[in-house]
Amino acid sequence: MESPQKQEKYLSRAIDLAIRNVDNGGGPFGALIVTADGREFEGLNRVTATNDPTAHAEVTAIRAACAGIENFDLTGATLYTSCEPCPMCLASALWARVDSVVFAADRHDAAAVGFDDAEFYEFFDQPVAERSMPVVQYTPVGTDAPTPTAPFEQWTNLESRIEY
Amino acid sequence: MESPQKQEKYLSRAIDLAIRNVDNGGGPFGALIVTADGREFEGLNRVTATNDPTAHAEVTAIRAACAGIENFDLTGATLYTSCEPCPMCLASALWARVDSVVFAADRHDAAAVGFDDAEFYEFFDQPVAERSMPVVQYTPVGTDAPTPTAPFEQWTNLESRIEY
Numbered sequence: 001m002e003s004p005q006k007q008e009k010y011l012s013r014a015i016d017l018a019i020r021n022v023d024n025g026g027g028p029f030g031a032l033i034v035t036a037d038g039r040e041f042e043g044l045n046r047v048t049a050t051n052d053p054t055a056h057a058e059v060t061a062i063r064a065a066c067a068g069i070e071n072f073d074l075t076g077a078t079l080y081t082s083c084e085p086c087p088m089c090l091a092s093a094l095w096a097r098v099d100s101v102v103f104a105a106d107r108h109d110a111a112a113v114g115f116d117d118a119e120f121y122e123f124f125d126q127p128v129a130e131r132s133m134p135v136v137q138y139t140p141v142g143t144d145a146p147t148p149t150a151p152f153e154q155w156t157n158l159e160s161r162i163e164y
Numbered sequence: 165m166e167s168p169q170k171q172e173k174y175l176s177r178a179i180d181l182a183i184r185n186v187d188n189g190g191g192p193f194g195a196l197i198v199t200a201d202g203r204e205f206e207g208l209n210r211v212t213a214t215n216d217p218t219a220h221a222e223v224t225a226i227r228a229a230c231a232g233i234e235n236f237d238l239t240g241a242t243l244y245t246s247c248e249p250c251p252m253c254l255a256s257a258l259w260a261r262v263d264s265v266v267f268a269a270d271r272h273d274a275a276a277v278g279f280d281d282a283e284f285y286e287f288f289d290q291p292v293a294e295r296s297m298p299v300v301q302y303t304p305v306g307t308d309a310p311t312p313t314a315p316f317e318q319w320t321n322l323e324s325r326i327e328y
Contacts, residue, residue, distance in 0.1 A: 012304045018315035022322055028315035048326040052227055053236045053259040054218065063216055072217045082315055085299070087288065088259060091252035094284055094297060095217040101299040104312035113316040114327055120258055124251065124288045133258060135249070135265040140176045148268035151182035151192035151246055152277040158186055162212040163278055 002034070002078060007102055010034055010080040015104055017042055018057070018082035025049045028113070029083055031057035033065035033098070036076025041065035057081060058089035062096045072164060073097050083110050086117040087124060166198070166242055171266055174198055174244040179268055181206055182221070182246035189213045192277070193247055195221035197229035197262070200240025205229035221245060222253035226260045236328060237261050247274050250281040251288060 002010070010032050017030025027045035034040055043061025047053055058081050066072050074096045079085075083105040085093065093101055107117055123131060139148060155161055166174070174196050181194025191209035198204055207225025211217055222245050230236050238260045243249075247269040249257065257265055271281055287295060303312060319325055 007302055008304050008306055008309065011302055012306070012309045015304070015310040015312060015314060019310060019318050022315060022318040022325075027328075028319035030315070047236050047259075048328055051230045051234055051236045053230060053238075053261075053328075054223055054227060054256050059218055063218060066215045066217060070215055072211050072215045074217075082312070084301070086255065086259075088252055088255035090287070090297075090299065091250065091255060091284055092218050094287060095211075095250075095252060097217075098297060100297060102302050103299070104301070104303065105316065106301060106312075109313050109316060113320055120255055121288075123254070123258060124285075133254075133262060133264060135254065135267070137248070137268070137270060138171055138175055138266050139268065140172050140179070142172055142176070145172065145176045146179040146183065148179060148246070149273050150179060151186060151194070152269065152273060154183050154186040155192035156277055161186075164191075164212055164217075 006034075007080075010040075010078070011082075011102055011104055014057075014080045015082045017044060021045060021057075027057075027115075029057040029081070031061040031079060031081040033061045033074065034078050034080065035065060035069060035074065039065075039068065041068050054088065056086065056089050058085050058101075059092050062092055062098070066096065075099065078102060083107075083115075087120050170198075171244075174204075174242070175246075175266055175268055178221075178244045179246045181208060185209060185221075191221075191279075193221040193245070195225040195243060195245040197225045197238065198242050198244065199229060199233060199238065203229075203232065205232050218252065220250065220253050222249050223256050226256055226262070230260065239263070242266060247271075247279075251284050 029045035031043035046055040193209035195207035210219040
């Protein structure tokens with residue numbers, strides 16, 4: 001974890017990004033990735049601006065950082081974000097191998113202005129049969145249909161595969 | 165939910181996309197979004213190919229569909245995917261307002277070839293203090309520091325805001 005002075009600086013910058021993003025047609029969210037070697041990459045919420053529901057500030061910061069260091073692995077990085085990350089952003093940070101996340105406003109502050117992530121957190125706690133969005137397994141039965149594990153067999157047979 | 169014939173067709177196509185993606189330098193995952201009006205958008209896993217840890221097949225399909233229909237809301241759409249979605253992909257589908265998700269292989273099939281999402285699912289079940297990636301709140305204290313809720317105040321004062 002960074003020193004309190006650096007946390008102060010980086011988190012303030014994420015909040016400032018969020019403020020400016022509102023004036024620029026984006027949502028009120030900003031983020032900053034600081035890599036293990038101190039490089040900084042900004043992220044902004046561009047959901048409505050770019051018609052991309054996955055373009056949360058944290059996700060755009062992760063994408064920018066990975067593009068910048070030319071690696072899909074951000075081990076040693078810290079993610080600073082103006083607001084508590086939703087489950088999508090947390091899982092994105094896990095996949096990116098981010099070390100830790102520091103946030104300013106929390107989910108209740110966000111809900112008070114109409115950004116309510118509560119159902120997203122609850123989704124993962126609900127019994128599968130009661131979920132708001134059904135997620136069901138199906139196995140193709142046609143004689144020409146590929147088997148569900150065919151892609152994995154193709155993968156394990158590929159010598160040049162890059163594991164992650 | 166679509167008819168079994170259509171599920172068969174669309175899910176088989178997602179699996180075929182996954183198989184072909186392996187030959188094209190991608191991970192063994194493919195997905196297909198079918199919108200409420202029947203338009204189809206493909207998604208491929210391009211994590212290592214594009215250095216984007218968020219480029220799972222489901223996420224790239226959602227992005228492609230939203231770009232294609234020029235809207236961040238996929239209400240009425242079904243997401244077909246060659247493998248059970250991870251928490252990032254599920255949360256992305258929730259944000260995109262996808263109606264339902266149909267998958268072929270499951271998380272255990274994926275783990276058997278080295279793609280183990282178990283820690284991601286467990287992350288959301290763990291007590292905050294025990295999480296593998298710390299997620300902590302901090303409030304800047306400097307006299308010049310922005311307040312955590314300043315972006316939200318900017319947002320609620322903006323008449324042209326697009327809520328989502």
